[in-house]
Structures are given as C-alpha cells and as structure tokens.
Amino acid sequence: MPVAEAVEPGNSPESKGAPAVLPVAVDAMGGDFAPAEIVAGARRAFEELGIPVVLVGPGDGSLGDTGGLEVIAASEVIEMDDDPAKSVRNKKDSSLVRAAEAVRDGRASAMVSAGNTGAAMASALLRMGRLRGVMRPAIATPLPALSGAPTLLVDAGANAECQPEWLVQFAQMGAAFATARYGTARPKVALLSIGEEASKGNGLVKATHELLTGGGGEPGFEFVGNVEGRDLLTGDVDVVVTDGFTGNVALKTLEGALRAFMTILGKVFATSEETKAAGDVLAPSLLEYALRLDPEETGGAMLLGVDGVCVISHGSSSARAIVNAVRVAHDSAAGGLSQRLGDAVSPGA
Amino acid sequence: MPVAEAVEPGNSPESKGAPAVLPVAVDAMGGDFAPAEIVAGARRAFEELGIPVVLVGPGDGSLGDTGGLEVIAASEVIEMDDDPAKSVRNKKDSSLVRAAEAVRDGRASAMVSAGNTGAAMASALLRMGRLRGVMRPAIATPLPALSGAPTLLVDAGANAECQPEWLVQFAQMGAAFATARYGTARPKVALLSIGEEASKGNGLVKATHELLTGGGGEPGFEFVGNVEGRDLLTGDVDVVVTDGFTGNVALKTLEGALRAFMTILGKVFATSEETKAAGDVLAPSLLEYALRLDPEETGGAMLLGVDGVCVISHGSSSARAIVNAVRVAHDSAAGGLSQRLGDAVSPGA
Numbered sequence: 001m002p003v004a005e006a007v008e009p010g011n012s013p014e015s016k017g018a019p020a021v022l023p024v025a026v027d028a029m030g031g032d033f034a035p036a037e038i039v040a041g042a043r044r045a046f047e048e049l050g051i052p053v054v055l056v057g058p059g060d061g062s063l064g065d066t067g068g069l070e071v072i073a074a075s076e077v078i079e080m081d082d083d084p085a086k087s088v089r090n091k092k093d094s095s096l097v098r099a100a101e102a103v104r105d106g107r108a109s110a111m112v113s114a115g116n117t118g119a120a121m122a123s124a125l126l127r128m129g130r131l132r133g134v135m136r137p138a139i140a141t142p143l144p145a146l147s148g149a150p151t152l153l154v155d156a157g158a159n160a161e162c163q164p165e166w167l168v169q170f171a172q173m174g175a176a177f178a179t180a181r182y183g184t185a186r187p188k189v190a191l192l193s194i195g196e197e198a199s200k201g202n203g204l205v206k207a208t209h210e211l212l213t214g215g216g217g218e219p220g221f222e223f224v225g226n227v228e229g230r231d232l233l234t235g236d237v238d239v240v241v242t243d244g245f246t247g248n249v250a251l252k253t254l255e256g257a258l259r260a261f262m263t264i265l266g267k268v269f270a271t272s273e274e275t276k277a278a279g280d281v282l283a284p285s286l287l288e289y290a291l292r293l294d295p296e297e298t299g300g301a302m303l304l305g306v307d308g309v310c311v312i313s314h315g316s317s318s319a320r321a322i323v324n325a326v327r328v329a330h331d332s333a334a335g336g337l338s339q340r341l342g343d344a345v346s347p348g349a
Numbered sequence: 350m351p352v353a354e355a356v357e358p359g360n361s362p363e364s365k366g367a368p369a370v371l372p373v374a375v376d377a378m379g380g381d382f383a384p385a386e387i388v389a390g391a392r393r394a395f396e397e398l399g400i401p402v403v404l405v406g407p408g409d410g411s412l413g414d415t416g417g418l419e420v421i422a423a424s425e426v427i428e429m430d431d432d433p434a435k436s437v438r439n440k441k442d443s444s445l446v447r448a449a450e451a452v453r454d455g456r457a458s459a460m461v462s463a464g465n466t467g468a469a470m471a472s473a474l475l476r477m478g479r480l481r482g483v484m485r486p487a488i489a490t491p492l493p494a495l496s497g498a499p500t501l502l503v504d505a506g507a508n509a510e511c512q513p514e515w516l517v518q519f520a521q522m523g524a525a526f527a528t529a530r531y532g533t534a535r536p537k538v539a540l541l542s543i544g545e546e547a548s549k550g551n552g553l554v555k556a557t558h559e560l561l562t563g564g565g566g567e568p569g570f571e572f573v574g575n576v577e578g579r580d581l582l583t584g585d586v587d588v589v590v591t592d593g594f595t596g597n598v599a600l601k602t603l604e605g606a607l608r609a610f611m612t613i614l615g616k617v618f619a620t621s622e623e624t625k626a627a628g629d630v631l632a633p634s635l636l637e638y639a640l641r642l643d644p645e646e647t648g649g650a651m652l653l654g655v656d657g658v659c660v661i662s663h664g665s666s667s668a669r670a671i672v673n674a675v676r677v678a679h680d681s682a683a684g685g686l687s688q689r690l691g692d693a694v695s696p697g698a
Contacts, residue, residue, distance in 0.1 A: 229601030252578030
C-alpha cells in the first residue's frame with residue numbers, strides 16, 4: 001500500500017510509532033455514479049487527507065486508474081433496485097458483501113457504500129453481526145442545522161416497524177454517536193411526535209416516552225421530550241429518535257422541500273435580465289448556505305449497532321461526498337465508535 | 350342579516366329565486382389572533398364575497414364591530430393547549446362546540462375554526478356525528494404544488510393510529526374531495542411510504558396497498574401505488590394517503606423547511622447593501638411563489654367524514670386565511686360535499 005503524503009493534523013493514520021492503521025473499504029460499485037465518482041473520491045481521501053483506503057470491486061482493471069489504491073476483488077454488483085435480503089444472499093461475491101467481510105475479517109477498519117441502502121444494511125448486519133446487547137441496528141442521518149452541529153435523525157430508515165425498547169436504544173446509540181462525532185458532552189435527545197405534550201403521539205411514542213422518563217433518566221444524554229416535524233432543522237436538539245418509517249418519510253420530505261425551493265429560486269432568477277443579475281449578486285452567499293444544507297457535506301448516514309463501522313452515503317454521491325464519508329468512517333473507527341455504542345447500550349458490560 | 354352587496358360571479362349566495370343560503374358559522378374565539386383577525390376575516394368574506402356568515406362567540410359586544418354580522422352567543426373559550434376531549438365535554442358553551450351545534454341544528458351550512466385542532470375535530474365529531482359508513486373522519490390538508498392543483502394529504506393528523514380499512518376510506522374521501530374542490534375528474538391517489546415498490550413500508554402500508562389494488566380497483570380514483578416524502582410537493586398525484594401520525598410529521602416537516610428557507614433568504618439578503626438591493630429586485634417574483642406556498646391561501650384543512658362541513662384553519666390564521674376558509678367552507682357545503690363523501694364511502698347506499 002502506498003504511504004500517505006498529505007496528512008491533516010489530528011487525522012494522521014500513520015503517526016510515528018503508532019500501530020499500522022487499517023484502511024477504509026470503499027464499495028467501488030455502489031451509487032448512481034459508480035465506479036468513476038467513487039474511485040475519484042476514494043483517491044482524493046487518500047491523496048488529500050492521507051486516509052488509507054482499499055477499493056472493493058472488479059479486479060480486472062475496469063475501475064480505471066485507482067491511483068495505486070489496493071483493490072479487493074469482487075465480481076458481482078448489487079443494483080440499486082435489487083431486493084436487499086435476496087441480493088446479499090445470492091450475490092456473495094458482490095462489492096457490498098465483500099466490503100462488509102473486509103471489516104469482519106480485520107482487513108479494513110470501516111466500510112463506505114453509496115449503493116443500495118437496504119443491501120448495505122443487510123450486508124453489514126449479516127457479515128459483521130450486531131453489537132452485543134443491541135436489539136436492532138438503526139440509521140443515523142445528520143440533518144443540517146442553520147447553526148451549530150447537525151441534528152441526528154435516528155432511525156432514518158432501517159426499521160419500518162419498531163418496539164419501544166428499540167427506540168430507547170436508538171436514543172442511547174444516537175447520543176453516543178453525537179458525542180463521538182460532534183463532541184457534544186451531554187446530547188439533548190427528543191422523540192419525534194405530533195405534539196410536545198407527553199400525551200401526544202401514537203402508542204409507540206407514548207410507550208417510549210414513558211421508558212425514557214422513568215428510572216431517573218439515562219446517564220449519557222438528556223431526554224427533552226417530544227418535538228415535531230417543524231423542529232428538525234432548528235438545531236435545538238442533538239438527536240431526534242423515531243421509527244424508521246416515520247424517519248425516512250421525514251428525511252425524504254426535507255429532500256423534496258429542498259428540491260422545490262431550489263426549483264423556485266431557479267425560476268425566480270430566470271424571470272428577467274434584472275433578476276438574473278440579482279441572482280448573480282446573491283450566489284456566493286446562497287452557496288454558503290447550500291453547502292451547509294448539502295447532504296454531500298455531512299459524510300453520509302451511519303449504521304449504528306453493527307459490530308463495525310458502516311457509512312451509507314447518498315445514492316447520488318459525488319467524489320466529494322465519498323471523501324467526506326471516508327473521513328467520517330475513518331475518524332469513527334479510530335475513535336472506537338463501536339466500543340462507545342456498545343457501552344451506551346450495555347453500560348458496564 | 351344584512352344583504353351582501355359585492356358578490357363574485359358563481360358564488361352568489363342569494364341568487365334570485367334560489368332558496369335562502371345558510372350562513373357559515375365562524376368560531377370567533379379560535380386561533381392565535383382571535384377574535385380581531387377572525388372577525389375581520391368573517392366581515393371581509395361577507396362584504397367582499399357576499400357569503401353569509403354568523404359569528405360564534407361572546408354576545409356581550411366584546412367581539413367589537415361585527416359589521417352587522419349575527420352572533421351566536423357562546424360564553425366559553427377552548428384554549429389552544431386544552432385537552433381536546435375534556436374541553437369539549439366540559440366547555441359545553443364554548444364557541445367551538447356552539448359552532449358545531451349550529452351546523453347540526455341547521456342554523457349554519459358549515460363551520461370554520463382556527464382554534465385547537467383536536468377540539469375542533471372532537472366538537473364536529475361529537476355534535477355532527479359521522480357520515481354513515483365512515484369508520485374514522487380524517488383531516489385533508491392541501492399541500493401547495495409548484496404547478497396545478499394542490500395535493501391533498503389525508504390524514505394530516507386526526508388519527509395517530511390507523512387500520513388499513515380506514516386508509517382505504519381516506520383514499521375514497523380524499524378523491525371525492527379532490528373532485529369536488531379542484532374538479533379533478535379521476536384523481537390519482539398514492540400511499541405515502543418509504544419506497545415505491547409494493548413490498549416497501551410498514552405493515553399498515555403493505556396491507557392498505559393490497560386492499561387498494563385488489564378487487565379491480567376503485568371507481569372514483571386511480572390508485573398509483575406508493576410515493577415517498579420527496580414527492581409531496583411535485584403535484585404528480587392528487588391525494589396522498591397516510592396515517593395521521595406520519596401525515597402530521599410530514600406536514601410539520603414541510604412547515605419547518607419553509608421556515609428554514611425563509612430564514613436563509615432573509616440572512617442572504619441582509620449580507621450587504623448589494624444583496625439587499627438584489628433582494629428588492631427579486632421580491633415581486635418571490636412573493637408570487639410565497640403566496641402559492643402560503644397555507645393561508647389554501648383555505649385550511651377539511652375534516653372529511655363528519656356529517657357536515659368543518660374547515661380547520663391554521664392556528665396563526667390572519668383575516669385573509671379566514672376569508673379563504675369561509676369561501677372553501679361555503680363552496681363545499683353548497684356543492685353537497687357531505688353527500689359526495691358519503692357516496693364515495695358507501696356507493697349506492
């Protein structure tokens with residue numbers, strides 16, 4: 001493996017005397033723009049950030065110039081619309097499954113995929129297994145806040161149907177992840193509901209509310225009660241806990257709203273020569289906010305609760321999104337995320 | 350009652366020879382800006398659109414100048430944070446309960462309230478009763494589309510927990526309402542889920558999907574399958590069916606996104622003198638879209654399935670929102686909405 005030359009302070013994968021750092025396994029065949037954008041992102045993560053990366057994909061040279069990055073051979077590809085469970089069972093030599101195995105076998109510190117989300121979850125779960133004590137892994141997706149650290153939405157889509165006890169674990173793992181990733185000392189955790197009062201919500205929310213308020217509270221976070229959909233972008237809380245159905249609907253609703261607003265701005269700018277000029281004046285300032293809201297900047301979603309680090313990047317990931325995802329994956333593995341999640345769920349175990 | 354002077358074509362409540370038209374009962378005490386904005390809106394609906402209106406609220410003159418509008422006396426007020434069921438039970442002389450009774454007793458054609466949503470539903474349900482065959486009333490909220498008619502979200506919050514059979518009725522009633530209100534001949538109805546495939550979703554969605562595709566389809570609409578949160582604003586479908594928990598989360602998420610974008614635009618415009626000037630250039634065009642997205646323009650949400658017309662306006666309703674709500678309430682009653690909803694749920698009954 002080539003040696004990194006450009007290393008950011010604090011991110012050094014190969015400090016003097018430290019043990020060799022395992023590479024991040026990147027699924028080269030996952031995502032709408034695979035493999036070109038994925039390979040480009042992986043190369044940049046290595047070349048610019050000095051993070052060791054191993055690509056997983058066809059070993060026949062069809063990945064193009066990998067910039068010297070090692071390739072773990074995988075002859076099959078799980079498509080975006082393949083059935084998750086079936087494809088993981090049937091495509092044993094797929095890049096996604098092999099990436100998960102690389103983590104399981106100690107060849108990689110973490111995996112990153114922009115492919116089929118369900119299949120990424122299934123691969124990670126089936127190959128790495130669950131962390132001890134974890135009932136169900138969940139997806140933590142960072143929602144951009146207008147100021148401060150993102151709010152983590154957990155579960156953003158792993159479990160369409162949930163039990164109250166699982167949601168309590170989502171709160172524990174989400175809080176531990178917020179602390180690990182954003183340095184939030186005692187994260188504020190809220191339940192997504194349809195009213196702030198404890199009496200509001202469906203049976204799942206009410207039962208979870210009771211579990212989270214009973215027994216003197218949780219050591220790792222502060223439970224602040226219910227929030228509503230309109231609170232997701234305010235940045236007032238660090239973690240919003242919900243079932244994977246509601247979480248995924250809320251996430252996609254935000255995506256749709258973002259798209260609608262971009263469409264509107266585009267139409268407004270295109271109204272006349274004058275509005276076009278006005279748009280040019282606003283562009284730099286707008287771009288600053290656009291970057292803050294851009295999912296490509298957040299590094300993707302983290303699958304919490306499997307025995308290893310698994311970052312799931314958006315299907316439309318560009319090279320830039322992959323760079324960020326690799327950085328988050330590397331930092332999370334180096335920071336002992338799995339250990340911290342395990343401790344959060346089974347304290348003192 | 351004073352006679353209307355300014356009457357819009359087609360909306361005339363008192364055409365020559367036609368039977369006397371019942372007034373719309375407006376809860377004068379409901380909403381953040383009650384009673385001033387509510388009374389102002391009710392007056393404008395009468396004065397500008399010629400729609401007969403009766404106010405419901407204190408009969409002691411404290412409503413101010415009602416412009417000659419009749420007042421049905423009600424001495425109590427249900428507050429925004431009152432418990433819905435309890436308040437309807439305990440505050441029998443509240444403006445909300447009396448408004449519902451006015452419809453039940455044939456003194457009003459419809460009711461409008463910007464007050465406590467839960468209490469408005471409970472009042473309507475308990476005083477008017479359900480339409481024959483309807484298992485559960487549901488809230489239909491129009492979501493603005495970038496072009497064309499709004500998409501109706503049903504249920505937007507009435508039932509936190511649902512059965513598949515109820516969702517089928519939400520589809521039937523939502524489609525009938527889309528036809529009645531927007532003239533859509535054979536509305537496209539979709540289920541809100543976390544993937545377009547029939548296999549995606551929670552148990553409720555999958556079971557409802559099966560009911561809607563079985564038996565040769567429904568006569569009143571075309572079931573187009575699942576949509577995701579990102580499809581809510583595209584205008585591609587006419588009705589999106591979901592349980593009231595998910596629907597309310599999605600609706601509030603859209604509200605939060607709208608607020609975040611307005612905040613961003615405000616900050617961008619305030620960056621410098623130059624951006625301020627650019628903002629002024631864009632203002633007229635932006636305003637046009639803002640009006641299209643503004644919930645005040647849509648006339649509020651409709652409670653489908655009760656035996657009478659009940660429009661629930663946003664808590665922050667201004668006079669303008671009330672004018673639109675009264676217009677929708679009046680037109681719906683005049684168009685025989687209850688009859689059409691009943692026919693949709695129990696064809697041939």
